[in-house]
Amino acid sequence: DQQVKQNSPSLSVQEGRISILNCDYTNSMFDYFLWYKKYPAEGPTFLISISSIKDKNEDGRFTVFLNKSAKHLSLHIVPSQPGDSAVYFCAENYGQNFVFGPGTRLSVLP
């Protein structure tokens, strides 16, 4: 059973609207959750993180929310831009260990 789940394989959003990508986890012992973005033919690039002691972290158009009681986190992108079209992975980090979700493909339509 997957430890980190991203139940939506794909998501389409109109340019300028909000994109919400979701992630659920089972392991409560983590230090950080991370979001990575991956374009085709490139490796993933780090986008934003959230510490286990926080419930929100914001960086420009990107905000990550953590709900520990529900074991759920979400990435909000506002406003969405066509250049945001990519696969987004959430990943759990504890110590030197990283566990990635299967990814969600976001398409931002012009």
Place this chain on the structure above:
Amino acid sequence: DVKVTQSSRYLVKRTGEKVFLECVQDMDHENMFWYRQDPGLGLRLIYFSYDVKMKEKGDIPEGYSVSREKKERFSLILESASTNQTSMYLCASSFLDRPLSYEQYFGPGTRLTVT
């Protein structure tokens, strides 16, 4: 700018061949990682290393080995390639110490096909 390079972008090998995938990073990172990425499964950790000559098994080490003789270089070895090892292989590196260690830098990937 951090650079993680992988020796090949595409590789085609035959079943039973020994395969070497090389990864080099230029940021003096202590940690290095090998993942494979498969559709619907995300990135799965094969092995990681936090120092020269040190290695730790990840979630799916079976059929793989690794070598880290120099800090900047981490090699993944498939001793006898099989068709179920056809995948995208991604190398990553990061610092050892908090708070920077959670940020991994990835190479572009090697798409390996075993026929």
